[in-house]
Amino acid sequence: xxxxxxxWNAGQPSLNAWCSIGNAFVAEIMAAQGFDxxxxxxxxxxxxxxxxxxxxxxxxxxxxxxxxxVPWLDPAHVMKALDAxxxxxxxxxxxxxxxxAALVSYMRYPPLGTRxxxxxxxxxxxxxxxxxxxxxxxxxxxxxxxxxxYANLDAIAxxxxxxxxxxxxxxxxxxxxxxxxxxxxxxxxPEIVSALQRIASVCQARGIIAALHCGTADYATRxxxxxxxxxxxxxxxxxxxxxAAAAVADFRNQTGQSGxxxxxxx
Numbered sequence: 001x002x003x004x005x006x007x008w009n010a011g012q013p014s015l016n017a018w019c020s021i022g023n024a025f026v027a028e029i030m031a032a033q034g035f036d037x038x039x040x041x042x043x044x045x046x047x048x049x050x051x052x053x054x055x056x057x058x059x060x061x062x063x064x065x066x067x068x069x070v071p072w073l074d075p076a077h078v079m080k081a082l083d084a085x086x087x088x089x090x091x092x093x094x095x096x097x098x099x100x101a102a103l104v105s106y107m108r109y110p111p112l113g114t115r116x117x118x119x120x121x122x123x124x125x126x127x128x129x130x131x132x133x134x135x136x137x138x139x140x141x142x143x144x145x146x147x148x149x150y151a152n153l154d155a156i157a158x159x160x161x162x163x164x165x166x167x168x169x170x171x172x173x174x175x176x177x178x179x180x181x182x183x184x185x186x187x188x189x190p191e192i193v194s195a196l197q198r199i200a201s202v203c204q205a206r207g208i209i210a211a212l213h214c215g216t217a218d219y220a221t222r223x224x225x226x227x228x229x230x231x232x233x234x235x236x237x238x239x240x241x242x243x244a245a246a247a248v249a250d251f252r253n254q255t256g257q258s259g260x261x262x263x264x265x266x
Contacts, residue, residue, distance in 0.1 A: 002065040002139070004088075013228070013230065016038070017038045017232070018039050018232050019235060020046060021047070021236045022045065025058065027059050028058040030236055031062035031064050031066075036064060036065065037065040037067055037087075039090060042081070049080060056084055060125060065139070066086055066087050067090055068084075068090070069091070070092075073092075079116055082134075083120050087139060088139025089103070090166050091141065095148040096152050097155030099156075100155075104140050107161075113135075117131065139163045141164045142164075142165055142166070143167070148175075157203055164209030165202075165208065166230075169187055171183075196223070200212075200228050201227060210227055211232070216234075
């Protein structure tokens with residue numbers, strides 16, 4: 001049983017990390033910080049499958065549940081990530097119940113699905129008997145992040161075998177507002193907050209996990225109060241840029257330098 005399932009079975013929320021940098025050492029550092037799960041972003045991250053596999057290897061010792069966000073609803077991407085050893089899949093732009101059912105099918109071996117057998121690394125990463133335990137082990141998350149997906153929320157959430165819905169608030173806001181609201185995390189608009197709360201409520205009613213991508217711990221804590229059971233607070237690129245910017249600002253403030261540097265070369 002994965003760490004996430006143990007946490008949820010105990011009635012506790014979980015904290016997820018996000019990796020967009022295609023580097024095993026960066027992934028190892030992220031996984032060592034105590035997150036319950038770590039997601040490797042193959043959709044918008046600066047990485048591909050050749051980065052994913054060593055990142056999963058580097059993070060294995062952490063004990064965190066390791067997830068992959070695939071680029072799209074495509075059986076090749078889904079099955080390849082699972083064969084590399086991912087514990088679960090987050091799939092973007094799921095808009096209908098049929099698409100959610102397709103995702104579940106790609107992730108489960110027959111008779112529950114259509115996943116092709118060939119767990120090249122997964123069999124080593126997860127031990128003997130992987131074939132017998134994989135269907136119950138892997139986690140399937142559908143991303144609801146469009147007006148169409150939101151309209152079909154009930155059908156998506158009712159999909160047999162779907163473990164949860166992961167909300168992409170930026171795309172959802174762009175879609176629901178028809179581009180009138182600027183893209184950002186941690187929405188405060190009443191209509192968007194209401195939509196986020198409805199998603200959590202529907203997930204609760206269906207007995208599946210509601211997950212939300214957040215920008216701050218404060219907002220993530222609010223989301224738990226709405227019924228979300230997994231929250232993401234930032235990721236490697238944001239942590240790196242924020243930490244570097246804070247160090248530079250602190251130095252400039254203490255030295256009184258403008259930050260423009262000296263003219264002309266070294």
